[in-house]
Amino acid sequence: MNQTPRYWAVIPAAGGGTRMGLNRPKQYLPLRGRTILEWSLASFLDHDHIDGVVLVLAKNDQEYSKLPIARHPKIVTTHGGVARADSVLAGLEAVAARTQGFEEVFVMVHDAARPCVEWADIERLREEADDEHGGLLALPVTDTLKKSKQGKVSSTVDREFIWRAQTPQIFRLDLLMSSLKECAERGLEVTDEASAMERAGYTPRLVRGRDSNIKVTYAEDLAVAEFWLARQEQQP
Numbered sequence: 001m002n003q004t005p006r007y008w009a010v011i012p013a014a015g016g017g018t019r020m021g022l023n024r025p026k027q028y029l030p031l032r033g034r035t036i037l038e039w040s041l042a043s044f045l046d047h048d049h050i051d052g053v054v055l056v057l058a059k060n061d062q063e064y065s066k067l068p069i070a071r072h073p074k075i076v077t078t079h080g081g082v083a084r085a086d087s088v089l090a091g092l093e094a095v096a097a098r099t100q101g102f103e104e105v106f107v108m109v110h111d112a113a114r115p116c117v118e119w120a121d122i123e124r125l126r127e128e129a130d131d132e133h134g135g136l137l138a139l140p141v142t143d144t145l146k147k148s149k150q151g152k153v154s155s156t157v158d159r160e161f162i163w164r165a166q167t168p169q170i171f172r173l174d175l176l177m178s179s180l181k182e183c184a185e186r187g188l189e190v191t192d193e194a195s196a197m198e199r200a201g202y203t204p205r206l207v208r209g210r211d212s213n214i215k216v217t218y219a220e221d222l223a224v225a226e227f228w229l230a231r232q233e234q235q236p
C-alpha cells in the first residue's frame with residue numbers, strides 16, 4: 001500500500017446552465033479568449049500536487065471534444081447525472097478506479113462554472129484542510145440577512161456565523177464517496193460536498209476564499225468574471 005497522500009480534482013461540468021437563459025451550457029461560453037470551462041480547469045492542470053483531473057460531462061455533450069484542452073494528458077472524462085451530486089459521485093468513482101493501491105486519496109471538487117479560482121487558494125485549501133474533516137473555500141457574509149415569508153420579512157438572521165460556500169471543496173475520497181452515497185440512498189438533496197460530509201458527522205474547515213471566485217449563474221455574472229480575470233492578468 002502506497003502511503004503518500006495523493007490529490008485529484010473532480011470538475012462537474014454536466015449542467016445545462018438553464019439560469020443563464022441561453023441555448024448552450026454556460027461552461028462553453030467564451031470569456032477572455034477561452035471557454036469558462038478552460039479557465040476553471042487551468043489552475044488544477046497547472047498544479048504539481050494534483051495527479052489528475054476527472055471532468056464530468058453531460059451524456060449528450062457536443063462541445064468538449066472540439067476544445068484543444070480535450071487532448072490534455074492530465075484530464076480523464078466521465079458522464080454525469082441528473083443532479084450535481086450525481087455528477088460528482090460519478091467523478092469520484094472515476095478517481096477511485098484510478099487510485100487503487102493508494103492509502104490516502106484526497107479529492108478537490110470544483111464547479112466548471114467558477115472560472116476565476118486562483119492557484120494560491122487551491123494550494124492554501126490543500127495545505128489547511130487535508131484531514132478527515134476536509135474543508136472548503138468560503139466567505140463570511142457581509143450583508144444583513146432577512147428571512148422571508150410571503151414576500152415580507154419574517155425575521156433578521158444573525159449573520160455572525162454565516163459563510164457562503166464556494167468551491168473547491170477538498171475531502172478524503174473514501175469519506176466523501178460514502179457520505180454522498182448515503183445522502184442519495186436516503187433521498188437527501190445536497191447542493192455541495194460539505195453538506196454530505198456534515199450529515200455524516202464531519203466538521204469541514206472553512207478556508208477564507210475571495211469575492212472573485214464567483215459562480216457564473218446568471219447572464220450578468222459574465223461581465224463580473226471578465227473583470228476579475230482581467231484584474232488577475234494585471235497582477236504580477
Ligand SMILES: Nc1ccn([C@@H]2O[C@H](COP(=O)(O)OP(=O)(O)OP(=O)(O)O)[C@@H](O)[C@H]2O)c(=O)n1
Nearest residue numbers: 012013014015016017018019082083087112113
Ligand atoms: N447535473 C448536473 C448539474 C450541475 N453540474 C455542474 O455543477 C456546477 C454548478 O452547478 P450550476 O451552477 O447549478 O450549473 P447548471 O446546473 O449548469 O446551471 P442551472 O442550475 O442554471 O441549470 C456546474 O459546473 C455544472 O455544470 C453537473 O455537473 N451536473
Ligand SMILES: C[C@](O)(CO)[C@H](O)COP(=O)(O)O
Nearest residue numbers: 084111165166167191192215
Ligand atoms: C457547490 C456550490 O457552488 C457552493 O456554493 C453551490 O452549492 C452549487 O449550487 P448550484 O445550485 O448547483 O448552482
